[in-house]
Amino acid sequence: MxxxxxxxxxxxxxxxxxxxxxxxxxxxxxxxxxDEDGGIGFIYSGWAQAALPHRRLPDDQPWQIISDRVRLLVEPGRKPVDSRDAPDALQWVGVPYGSRARLILLFLQSEALKTNSREVELGRSLRAWLARLGIPIGGKSIKEVREQAERISRCRLTFHVQAGGRGGLVNQNIVDEAFLLSAEESDQGNLFVDTVKLSESFFEQLKKHPVPLEEAAIRALSNNSMALDLYCWLAYRLHVLPGSRPITWKALQAQFGTSYKELFHFKPRFIENLALARAVYPAADVTVDERGVTLRPSTPPVAKLGG
Structure with a gap:
């Protein structure tokens, strides 16, 4: 504590x-x-090692993170342009970013594991879950959620995981099928129609390598993308460490701060958000010094599930 x-x-x-x-x-x-809710969410372990951008990128720009064990590449998707003059034209949608994208992904992964199904209902289910997190659904907020859901459904994802001296491509998209409501329909109470179907490869990796998270922690950090990333990272790393593990500022910037050109800009932001992540993970044993951070074995935020 x-x-x-x-x-x-x-x-x-x-x-x-x-x-x-x-x-x-x-x-x-x-x-x-x-918070006495006690709910649990899940993410694929790859997201705890390499995450989405915090801010919007140019719509045609891919996103890449290279950490010590994972390389993540997110490529933007495209969609038809609604134009009679150019019926075959396509426009870039852009890669997902920010806290809303992370919350939608967390919902998709959590529901898929809880129901043991690749098909996840959106609409009322997502709306209710976001409301539980304190996210208002209306006006600007609903527009942000719709936009990030579309970006997630159209982007192409590649995780290259290094394990045991061998590397491999783990999964190459998140969603196989998704159906979004029109802007007019979205005002009628539902965000989306029908379901989203996670890709088979992503779902299989999620089942093999889930990271359980406390919804109370997610709720407290729901508007802060870097703090969410750091909480997920600590939840994944700390409980499996055999001993103390120092990590340099250079390595931390490569994983969490590639959008910062200078280390002296990144460090204070990292320290602020690490403190927020630790605020919702009292057992996390982490120290910060001039060389970086030191991680130490800690009790996981969620006790081992299923025996």
Whole structure:
């Protein structure tokens, strides 16, 4: 348990807010500690090692992350242009990005595992789940969710996983089939029609390599894409470490901060978001110094499932 959790536990939120602790960290920790929902979500382990961009890229630009064990390539998809003058024309859709894309992917993966089916209902189910996370569904928010869902459904994904000295292409798309409502229909109460079908290869890897996460933690970080990435990373890494593992700033920037040109711009953002991730993962044993971070074996946020 970290300092902020002890303050909250022993003295309450007001006292913690008066201490020398970032207000956002106190708010996240208080929200997490006061959340009694107990829900669990899942992601494929590859996402805990290489994630989507935080901000929008040019629509025709691919996204690539190269970490010590995973290479992720996300290529943007295209869709027909709604034009009588150019009926065969296509336009780039762009790769998914930001916190909304991460939440939609988390929903798809969690539902697929819980139902043991590649077909995942969207519409009311996604709407209800986002509402549980405190995401308003209406106006600008519904537009963002629709856009990220379309980007996810059209992009091409390649994970190259290095394991045991051998590399291999794990999966090459996320979604096989998806049907989106028109803009007019989306105002009638549903976000999407029918289902999304995850690709068979992605679903198989998800079943083999799931990372369980606490929905309470996701809820507290739902608007912060880097904090979500760091929470997923810690949930994946810490409980399997045989001992202390130092990681350099250079390696951290390659995995989490490729959009930052300079390390001195990346470091403070990383430290801020690591503190938020630790606020919702009290057991995480992580220290920061001038060389990078040191990870130490820690209890996972979700106890081992299924015996």
């Amino acid at each position: 970290g300092t902020v959790h002890r303050l909250l536990d022993q003295h309450g939120k007001e006292a913690a807010l008066g201490a020398d602790v970032d207000r956002r960290v106190v708010e996240a920790a208080a929200a997490y500690m006061g």
